[in-house]
Amino acid sequence: MDDSLLQSLREALADDDLGGTADLLTRYAPQDVAATLERLGDPQQAVAFRLLEKGAALAVFEALDPAAQRELVEQLGEREVAQVFARLDPDDRVVLLDELPATVATSLMRSVPEDSRARTDVVLGYPKGSVGRRMTPDFVSVRPTDTLGAALERVRAGGAASETIYTIPVVEQGRRLVGVISLRSLLLPPGGDLVADHMVTPMFAYADEDAEEAARRCVERRVLAFPVLDREERLLGMLTIDDATRIVEAARDEDEARAGGAEPLRLPYLRTPVRQITRSRIVWLLVLGVSAVLTVNVLELFEATLEQRVALALFIPLLTGIGGNTGSQAATTVTRALAVGEARPRDVGRVAFKELRAGALLGSLLGVLGWAVASAFYDSGIGAVIGLTLLSVCTLSATVGGAMPLAAKAMGVDPAVFSTPFISTFCDATGLLIYFTIAQQVLGI
Amino acid sequence: MDDSLLQSLREALADDDLGGTADLLTRYAPQDVAATLERLGDPQQAVAFRLLEKGAALAVFEALDPAAQRELVEQLGEREVAQVFARLDPDDRVVLLDELPATVATSLMRSVPEDSRARTDVVLGYPKGSVGRRMTPDFVSVRPTDTLGAALERVRAGGAASETIYTIPVVEQGRRLVGVISLRSLLLPPGGDLVADHMVTPMFAYADEDAEEAARRCVERRVLAFPVLDREERLLGMLTIDDATRIVEAARDEDEARAGGAEPLRLPYLRTPVRQITRSRIVWLLVLGVSAVLTVNVLELFEATLEQRVALALFIPLLTGIGGNTGSQAATTVTRALAVGEARPRDVGRVAFKELRAGALLGSLLGVLGWAVASAFYDSGIGAVIGLTLLSVCTLSATVGGAMPLAAKAMGVDPAVFSTPFISTFCDATGLLIYFTIAQQVLGI
Structure with missing residues (x-):
């Protein structure tokens, strides 16, 4: 079709x-x-x-x-x-x-x-990014003292100019919002009932609130429209589900793209020119590239150790890979929890402690496995180094990966932007530091 | 509030x-x-x-x-x-x-x-994951030959048992769907008009279709409900926007979590036990860990080269990091395009060619930069190796990263699942192969 x-x-x-x-x-x-x-x-x-x-x-x-x-x-x-x-x-x-x-x-x-x-x-x-900027000021409203029949007539008379008529705000004198009633509740019960008996207390948004948060609330509650008020509680307009869905989808596209290390594309993929695709990615790669120089610096510190035991180099991509992934797992989960309101910046302590334990548990499992395998194929010294490194790296990466999005949010930075490059570089660099420090201690070099 | x-x-x-x-x-x-x-x-x-x-x-x-x-x-x-x-x-x-x-x-x-x-x-x-399983079979329908007034009476009479009354299917004899009409169009024009004059050709879904795709269509078109038909084109039920939104959000949560290397959590984050968080991540880390052994094997091939030039080890995390990121940028963009229907498995050639060019462009930019910096701080041999490796790694990673999600989809695997571990391991392992092969050629070791 x-x-x-x-x-x-x-x-x-x-x-x-x-x-x-x-x-x-x-x-x-x-x-x-x-x-x-x-x-x-x-x-x-x-x-x-x-x-x-x-x-x-x-x-x-x-x-x-x-x-x-x-x-x-x-x-x-x-x-x-x-x-x-x-x-x-x-x-x-x-x-x-x-x-x-x-x-x-x-x-x-x-x-x-x-x-x-x-x-x-x-x-x-209203400022860009606020609900006020995305609301429709064209709506039809009814009074709590209207009968359902009278209210329906109001909707019929004023509905043509109104963007939405499925969720109808109920207002008193001075545009004060007292409830919302669905068109369904106007239509189905006996017409003589009063609006006041069928309306519900509305969830609303203030016009200067962040549009993304309000839209997410609208989508999650699966309401068809949301009243928007000024700070004096007067009704200004309605945010409709279709606009709310657009706002939420656009925000998720942006988060997803940034979590993957790119800016979102504006046109359909196959119609986007190669130049523009490249532009959406190059900044991220440069940031990553420049900060990855840190890993080169860390390794330089241990060049002498490496010269003594070249075998240590063999495990570098494995260890940084696992560290980076543990960090990004934690960051993804927490970024999502933040976006849907399941965690707030002030929960940073609880989140970090939770991730510390999850990381330590993951690190113990992988550490024992790594120790066993490396001991079998190399020697017990290398086995111990790999096992201990996995334990430490997983614990640290999960904790930092979980705390970072909250810290970013508290600083007013988009968590998705900040987390990806920071966490991967941080995990790589600290992972290498931990690895070689453990190696020097255990192997005595 | x-x-x-x-x-x-x-x-x-x-x-x-x-x-x-x-x-x-x-x-x-x-x-x-x-x-x-x-x-x-x-x-x-x-x-x-x-x-x-x-x-x-x-x-x-x-x-x-x-x-x-x-x-x-x-x-x-x-x-x-x-x-x-x-x-x-x-x-x-x-x-x-x-x-x-x-x-x-x-x-x-x-x-x-x-x-x-x-x-x-x-x-x-209907099978799990199909639209049929998520539709409501309780709906009220009208006839094309009804007047709007008569249709409104039908809705009033049958609406209480119906899950949705804002989008009303218009059916002929034998439950054959001929259109949909919005409650708004029933209510606002003169009551003597016919339904046939105000209905529109509906977008619909077949009951055995994939629920996620149909739901996405419903959400993107911002319709409030979607008729669901059997293969004989008879109306079976309606998929409502609230169910469609749930399906789409659940699918995106899953994709996002998997792109970050974890399974989605079922409970709010702060209420999920550490054990369960660990379980949602351990499988992915194991898959990654086991496949990362491949990178150890690749490096073993070049242990002799490494012993001759230990400095080559310094750039390992930088190169694998950039390769992995280029790959995941491409994979994220293409996975998204696939999810919203902007690209299909049969477009694999066009996508791969587009990513090849984007990767080559990104690789040239980073390669020149890497060559200049490495030549300045080390020597021109290392500079040439780094520059050429960046060019090749970016080109290859972007092409593979872009083609993988389509290949996964064609094989019936969730692109988000398959892409992450495959691409990061693939990019790491091939990146190292390329790096040391170029180093052996350029440095003559």
Whole structure:
């Protein structure tokens, strides 16, 4: 199904069958058309977009990823862009504005009608990365004293201009939020019941809160929308599940890419130029490369020891590999716990102690194994060195790997960024220090 | 807000204020109560759960994660469990059944009323990991020839038993799906319009399809529910956004954990025992440790070379570190592209060629830098060896790192599992082979 629209679209466009293309596009939901356009790529994307009828064009545009929106804006004429732009929801407009060069953004804002511009300015007033910037200020609300029937009529009357009508905020005088009610609860119980009897206490976010955290809460609780308040507890707007999902997915993409030592790509992989892929990785490799010079320095300290027992060099990649992996296991687990709110920076002591024990347990298991194998194949001296090194390296790497993400977060740095290069270099360098120190003691060199 | 419920609940429970606790719980949405119970932990969790009134208890139970459901079931009495279990939605029941020991599952199924058991059996009939197993068979549908007003009445009449009413399937005779219509489109346009004029062509999934792929489609398109069909195109059920989000998040957790070399934890991090954390990591470390023996073997081949030029040992961790990182950068990017459908196993040629070029570009940059630095601090021979090794290692690691996830997928193995240990060992071992071969040639030893 997924591919059939893409294929039919490609065929219709290749045949210059514009009527057929337009017909095809009207039959699918805007999200599906948007996903298909993103995969169509450059010239055909704009052609297909132009064939959408006005209302559909808007819905499709809103469903595109910001990077794809930007691509499309670059291909369309100024007037076409202005037409779509003027009719976007204020929050979607702000996301696009953030994406575009400042001059284009300013000229586009001029095309927006007065009252809509005012609502966009509300959203623009919140800092990038805050919930306020991602909320929709277009919503319909009901009163706790409304009957369900009356409330439903309010939703019918005001719903067309509202981005979401499935979760409806219940407000008192002065826009004070007192609850939320689902459209389902408006519709299914007897119409004479009061809103107050079917509403629930809402989870909400303050507009200046971090968008990622609020979005994660929205997604995890599986609510369809989240009220956004100012610090005087007045209702400003709603964060919808689709925007929340976008925010969370974008954040996870970024974390995942950085955990793998790269910046996230903005376009689909196969359409991203090699140059851009290289650019997303080179900084990380340079940071790693430069800090890996530390391992060369550490080894230089022990060059004399190495000259006496060249066999010690054989185990270097094995030991640094296991140390680095133990560290990154701990870092991955703790970064995840941090992201979902299972651990906070103030838990650093508990986390470090937990990882210390886990690391020591892992190190004992691997150490005994390493000792046995190395004793069998080399000699008991080497066996003891390998066993003791594995025990120490695992304990240290797990503890540091677990504590690092929390320390990074406390310092206001993205844990995923900081952890990867730091932990691998740290584990390599300290692992080598430990290894050769133990070797000197045990082997007496 | 989030924490205030948890705190008030803890206080009320500590004071044995059961009335106050019950009162507190009724004021919040089930998802919020569920999230709070998950963080409350062992004995208090069950106490609080018992204080929920019947309908709320069911909704809260459904909102719990499967692992938390299992924990709770272990704490509650058999009769209490049977009561909740009998009233669960069939799809939620199946998720819990999969979680419980077989004997408990069988005895619980006996408590389920006849007709509901039949619908559970439909869901149970699909294999684990398929969409069929995660869909809800309880839905309300409308006809294309209904007026919007008549359709709305159908929804009102049948909606109470339906898990979702925001996306409504439109079916013809014989349960043949012809479209979907949103509740919004039922409610907002004039009631005399026909359903056929406001429905859209649906994206759907076949019940035997992979649940993760279908769920990802649902989440990415930001639709609230997805029809699930049998291969005769008859409507069987709906996959809802909340279940789809759970599936996608669980899959990402697993991928992330495995990319970091560990199995995902089932309980919140701080509540997971050290033993269990160790168990989630030890297998990976053993696999890595055993395969890292390969690096020892490779180095043994070059022991004589090392004895002649001990300085060569100094660069081992630096070179294996950069090689491993280049490989994991490529693997992370491609694994992600694969997960979101931006690349497929058949694209392996294009991906490998792209990574070959990216790797060669990265290798040239790092190689020149490495050559310059090593020439300055050591000698021009070592400089040439380091430069050439970096170029070759980066090119090879990126190509293999990019191709591996696709190869794994083609063989039916989870790309995230296979890539990490394979790539790091492969890059280490081949990197060392390349390094010493180049050294022997350039330095003539």
